Amino acid sequence: MRFSRLYGIGVGPGDPELLTLKAYKALMEVDMIVAPRSREDKRSWALLTIEGVIKERESEPRVVEPVFPMTKDQAKLDFYWEKARKEVLEKGVGCETMAFVTLGDPSLYSTFYRFLEVFKDSVDEVEVIPGVTSFSACSSIAKVPIAEGNEIVSIVPDARTKNAPRVIGSSDSLIFLKPKNTVEIKNMLGNKKAVLGVKVGFKDQEMLTGKLSEIKEKTRYLATLIVKKEPQDYESESDFC
Amino acid sequence: MRFSRLYGIGVGPGDPELLTLKAYKALMEVDMIVAPRSREDKRSWALLTIEGVIKERESEPRVVEPVFPMTKDQAKLDFYWEKARKEVLEKGVGCETMAFVTLGDPSLYSTFYRFLEVFKDSVDEVEVIPGVTSFSACSSIAKVPIAEGNEIVSIVPDARTKNAPRVIGSSDSLIFLKPKNTVEIKNMLGNKKAVLGVKVGFKDQEMLTGKLSEIKEKTRYLATLIVKKEPQDYESESDFC
Numbered sequence: 001m002r003f004s005r006l007y008g009i010g011v012g013p014g015d016p017e018l019l020t021l022k023a024y025k026a027l028m029e030v031d032m033i034v035a036p037r038s039r040e041d042k043r044s045w046a047l048l049t050i051e052g053v054i055k056e057r058e059s060e061p062r063v064v065e066p067v068f069p070m071t072k073d074q075a076k077l078d079f080y081w082e083k084a085r086k087e088v089l090e091k092g093v094g095c096e097t098m099a100f101v102t103l104g105d106p107s108l109y110s111t112f113y114r115f116l117e118v119f120k121d122s123v124d125e126v127e128v129i130p131g132v133t134s135f136s137a138c139s140s141i142a143k144v145p146i147a148e149g150n151e152i153v154s155i156v157p158d159a160r161t162k163n164a165p166r167v168i169g170s171s172d173s174l175i176f177l178k179p180k181n182t183v184e185i186k187n188m189l190g191n192k193k194a195v196l197g198v199k200v201g202f203k204d205q206e207m208l209t210g211k212l213s214e215i216k217e218k219t220r221y222l223a224t225l226i227v228k229k230e231p232q233d234y235e236s237e238s239d240f241c
Numbered sequence: 242m243r244f245s246r247l248y249g250i251g252v253g254p255g256d257p258e259l260l261t262l263k264a265y266k267a268l269m270e271v272d273m274i275v276a277p278r279s280r281e282d283k284r285s286w287a288l289l290t291i292e293g294v295i296k297e298r299e300s301e302p303r304v305v306e307p308v309f310p311m312t313k314d315q316a317k318l319d320f321y322w323e324k325a326r327k328e329v330l331e332k333g334v335g336c337e338t339m340a341f342v343t344l345g346d347p348s349l350y351s352t353f354y355r356f357l358e359v360f361k362d363s364v365d366e367v368e369v370i371p372g373v374t375s376f377s378a379c380s381s382i383a384k385v386p387i388a389e390g391n392e393i394v395s396i397v398p399d400a401r402t403k404n405a406p407r408v409i410g411s412s413d414s415l416i417f418l419k420p421k422n423t424v425e426i427k428n429m430l431g432n433k434k435a436v437l438g439v440k441v442g443f444k445d446q447e448m449l450t451g452k453l454s455e456i457k458e459k460t461r462y463l464a465t466l467i468v469k470k471e472p473q474d475y476e477s478e479s480d481f482c
Contacts, residue, residue: 131377143357
């Protein structure tokens with residue numbers, strides 16, 4: 001079982017209109033679509049984003065929705081990856097091309113490169129198509145730039161890691177993806193201006209802006225938090241470091 | 242002179258196929274396009290990116306290419322911004338809608354929000370359309386992810402600013418846009434893996450990968466440098482801080 005081409009496609013933040021022309025064209029003609037989801041009882045967010053494109057097609061593509069659970073349990077991960085591998089190879093019989101779709105962009109925190117590692121010996125060519133990130137979408141909707149001039153921007157997935165406080169203390173703007181550690185983040189940046197987007201790009205998106213300490217906690221899956229410092233914020237910089 | 246709508250459009254990194262569907266549709270129907278360029282004798286990179294879209298249109302839009310020089314000289318900036326303001330208002334007579342196009346994404350280091358500040362009283366509605374960044378494009382072409390898991394990514398426009406060394410020392414991946422300070426960056430990160438993209442997305446793009454110290458210096462305008470650390474790189478972390 002061999003595929004002539006594997007696409008790694010960033011479908012953007014959830015709004016189907018934020019697909020790139022390149023992604024749209026690839027999705028209109030690919031033989032099989034692989035869409036990751038985090039749990040057996042959930043749909044794939046990336047697949048939801050491209051549902052309309054799939055409906056536009058004359059011939060339906062095969063669709064596989066393997067589960068990639070968010071866990072550090074290696075035995076569990078190995079089990080699900082092996083299951084996904086078999087599923088893709090079984091469903092892919094007769095397919096020339098396949099696309100792995102990922103929310104946002106494949107370069108940032110996507111499962112795509114792990115998928116590529118698993119399938120690299122089963123494909124002839126690989127093409128990665130970049131996508132719009134959730135933080136760009138969040139900034140666009142709030143109409144607040146993330147950075148200008150010489151400002152440093154840092155993306156911090158987990159505020160409890162060893163280096164996070166130093167990066168948080170020395171950056172001008174911060175992006176927290178799926179912020180789980182809002183208590184820690186609020187302790188460090190509570191008085192700063194913030195924009196919180198939940199399910200940005202999807203129909204039920206929510207945008208909250210204001211001082212970070214005043215923003216009601218949202219711990220749901222698709223959340224992006226942008227925090228901007230002002231020049232005067234650097235007086236207390238040493239608090240963080 | 243009043244516009245009903247101003248679009249701030251991120252046209253992506255330079256490849257016209259990386260326009261979003263939303264940006265494409267807006268550009269197909271907008272009355273006037275404002276495309277910034279850095280010098281009188283240069284074309285606008287954003288306009289080059291959308292040339293094909295403009296040619297597809299039945300009616301040509303009005304196009305203004307004001308100069309926004311890259312300078313800190315306030316008198317010079319004021320002169321050019323006033324010139325741009327007049328040009329847009331003069332050429333815009335009879336136009337309902339205008340789009341300001343920006344390479345990459347409006348949220349990161351774009352002139353768009355300064356433009357919005359100048360024109361906010363001359364427009365009824367504002368819509369910002371996010372775009373694919375140069376670093377996402379760079380990562381896609383190199384097929385190297387920027388970050389996975391809990392890795393911290395920082396975007397550093399100028400490695401000589403006060404906080405830059407601390408951020409560089411504590412981040413797992415670094416993105417340098419238009420890297421001017423390659424000597425400083427090489428001193429700090431020379432032995433790390435790097436990807437340098439020049440004019441990524443344009444026809445004459447160049448991609449260089451390898452150890453940062455071995456990559457020949459490129460100081461041209463549209464360069465994006467991604468540097469990735471490996472776990473063992475943290476042994477010498479204290480060198481930076």
